[in-house]
Amino acid sequence: MRLLIDEAAVQTGAPITPASAQFDPFAPDYVADPYAKLRTLRESEPIFYSPELSAWVVTRHETVRNVIRDVARFSSSIVSDPLRPMCPNARKVLQDAAFNVPPLLVNNDPPDHSRVRRFMGTPFQIPRLNALEPFTRETVGLHLDRMMAGPQPADLVKGLTWDVPALVLFKLIGIPASDVDRVKGWAESRVALTSGRPSDDEQVRLARGAAEFYQYSLALVEDKLRHPTDDYTSDLIRLRDGDDAKASLNEIAGHVFNLLFAGHETTSSAAANTFLALLQNREQWQRLCAGEIKASQVAEEGLRFEPPVQARRRLVKQDVELEGHKIPAGSKLFIMVASANRDPQRFEEPDQFCPGRPDVQQHLSFGAGIHLCMGAPLARQELSVMLDEVSRRMPGLRMVPDQALLYTPNTSFRGLRKLLVSW
Numbered sequence: 003m004r005l006l007i008d009e010a011a012v013q014t015g016a017p018i019t020p021a022s023a024q025f026d027p028f029a030p031d032y033v034a035d036p037y038a039k040l041r042t043l044r045e046s047e048p049i050f051y052s053p054e055l056s057a058w059v060v061t062r063h064e065t066v067r068n069v070i071r072d073v074a075r076f077s078s079s080i081v082s083d084p085l086r087p088m089c090p091n092a093r094k095v096l097q098d099a100a101f102n103v104p105p106l107l108v109n110n111d112p113p114d115h116s117r118v119r120r121f122m123g124t125p126f127q128i129p130r131l132n133a134l135e136p137f138t139r140e141t142v143g144l145h146l147d148r149m150m151a152g153p154q155p156a157d158l159v160k161g162l163t164w165d166v167p168a169l170v171l172f173k174l175i176g177i178p179a180s181d182v183d184r185v186k187g188w189a190e191s192r193v194a195l196t197s198g199r200p201s202d203d204e205q206v207r208l209a210r211g212a213a214e215f216y217q218y219s220l221a222l223v224e225d226k227l228r229h230p231t232d233d234y235t236s237d238l239i240r241l242r243d244g245d246d247a248k249a250s251l252n253e254i255a256g257h258v259f260n261l262l263f264a265g266h267e268t269t270s271s272a273a274a275n276t277f278l279a280l281l282q283n284r285e286q287w288q289r290l291c292a293g294e295i296k297a298s299q300v301a302e303e304g305l306r307f308e309p310p311v312q313a314r315r316r317l318v319k320q321d322v323e324l325e326g327h328k329i330p331a332g333s334k335l336f337i338m339v340a341s342a343n344r345d346p347q348r349f350e351e352p353d354q355f356c357p358g359r360p361d362v363q364q365h366l367s368f369g370a371g372i373h374l375c376m377g378a379p380l381a382r383q384e385l386s387v388m389l390d391e392v393s394r395r396m397p398g399l400r401m402v403p404d405q406a407l408l409y410t411p412n413t414s415f416r417g418l419r420k421l422l423v424s425w
């Protein structure tokens with residue numbers, strides 16, 4: 003996460019077209035339903051320049067996929083930069099806190115990305131992830147017990163989907179469950195800082211949160227160095243074996259800092275978005291409860307239909323031509339996964355929620371190529387367990403009609419904040 007960067011604003015000479023003015027990811031109608039607007043844009047101007055984002059917006063599946071995979075021409079270095087450059091007071095907060103998270107995975111390029119991915123990926127393997135499954139199931143069960151013992155209607159986000167991915171990730175990383183609320187709060191601040199439009203005062207507050215979050219990650223790694231346990235962080239420290247050439251302790255702390263954001267907020271959002279899609283398409287819910295479709299198929303279609311990570315950023319390394327547009331080196335791209343996943347040239351009836359569609363794996367919700375999400379197997383496991391257990395224990399689940407559906411306005415992440423249900 004590069005927070006201390008100075009970014010130039012609007013690219014000079016970039017064409018301003020009708021789509022440039024129409025696209026505002028913070029507009030209430032876009033936040034309510036980004037897909038309708040993206041459909042119109044994809045049909046009229048599949049690539050356009052957005053002065054709002056100082057970036058070219060790319061909407062077609064084929065082009066989005068090609069850009070993500072082409073690490074020679076498109077760099078990931080800007081992926082986690084704040085959309086709005088930090089104001090001087092916020093920068094000072096970070097400098098005073100010696101905030102220093104180096105590029106590691108998501109915002110790194112080869113060859114260094116390859117070293118870090120090899121190192122961090124070695125202990126992040128299927129056996130460690132599979133070993134978490136019973137814990138995930140038990141945690142889901144306890145949350146459902148609590149919810150079902152309480153009044154109806156209840157909020158499924160608060161009662162289940164918000165906590166579970168954080169608790170599972172904490173178990174993996176080796177963090178006490180009592181810290182869930184603190185870390186969740188920091189992760190939300192990070193979304194606002196990097197993908198929102200915070201005022202200067204908000205930036206200062208959010209920067210304080212980022213600094214605290216970073217110090218927390220450093221302290222965790224130091225603690226695991228002294229008292230290793232059976233968790234992923236301790237695995238990394240053992241694998242490092244005191245050798246900074248493999249990975250420094252600050253890199254491990256930076257990775258933990260990143261995971262404590264990437265590894266639960268996304269899965270929480272995916273779960274909430276998928277339950278909403280299911281309950282809005284009741285026949286699919288009934289098919290799941292009747293065992294006609296598998297939880298894993300529902301999870302995969304949920305990821306395609308309402309991706310929690312809606313957009314990624316890339317920096318153009320050399321002059322390129324994309325769909326006839328000449329885009330100079332140094333330009334930024336906003337690649338719209340949310341649009342790619344609904345592209346009719348890739349998916350039949352893309353606006354229908356159809357678990358079991360044969361080509362669902364073509365969705366780009368976990369990215370593609372060398373940056374393919376490292377946590378995808380874990381996220382899939384958690385989503386399947388949640389869907390399995392809720393459909394087994396609450397087959398009568400219904401959403402409260404006419405409730406307001408709330409999403410936090412930002413450019414890149416989409417997660418339903420509340421889902422009132424009865425059962």
Ligand code: HEM
Pocket residue numbers: 070078081107108109119171261264265266268269272309310311314315366367368369370372373374375376377378380381
């Ligand atoms: C439904 C849940 C999730 C979604 C939708 C998601 C999405 C993504 C996407 C789109 C990328 C690629 C970013 C890019 O190309 O710029 C990514 C990368 C990554 N994700 Fe996830 N993620 C999820 C869950 C997780 C979990 C549970 C973890 C770990 C516990 C995780 C860890 C990572 C890491 C470490 C990377 C960087 C990989 C690299 O650059 O080599 N993610 N994720």
